[in-house]
Amino acid sequence: MQTLAELLQASAALHSHLCPRQVLGVRMGLLAGRLLELELPRTDKRLLAIIETDGCAADGITVATGCRIGKRTMRFEDRGKVAATFVDTHTERAVRIAPRSESRALAQEYAPDAANHWQAQLAAYQEIPNPLLFVWQPVALTTAVQTLVGAEGVRVQCDVCGEEIINGRQVAHQDRIVCRSCAGDVYYLALPAVTLSPTPGTTI
Ligand SMILES: [Zn+2]
Ligand SMILES: [Zn+2]
Known part of the structure; x- marks a missing residue:
């Protein structure tokens, strides 16, 4: 098992520098491994991390646990x-x-000589014992793990836009099998293609 220092080094390499929230992320990941009695980092898909913000802590969690978006475990x-x-x-x-x-x-108490709050947190978050740094509780997911992860290997075509939908993310809508976007669950609105036109004289 890698030490905290080694994990922080790996996280800093991924993140381009080390920061307090990466330390929190690494330590949260390590703590999860102990609480769930799982060897870390995982090379399989047994552990799923559901993160509640993007940013620095996510990189720390990835390094400590092996969970990442690309592996479908985050x-x-x-x-x-x-x-x-x-x-x-x-x-x-x-x-x-x-x-x-x-x-x-x-953090200020643990690192009173630090140059500023940021430095104090960076140092102290590596030292403060888990029970003083974190609160944790067992939980039951409101969505079954199988539904969250989806049906890997399943591939269908949307009846409306024709795009391929993987992992069982299609939905039934007005007697058709469609993607979430075509069912009205949208995060973008299409604009006229002209707004992406290349500068005259260039090609895409
Ligand atoms: Zn950061
Ligand atoms: Zn569609």
């Missing part, structure tokens, strides 16, 4: 919180871990 539920739920997909045991609200103030 999901993003944007709540703007440095918190994450870790799920053992074999047993469906799950634990949510979040930093304690006092962790920032505590």
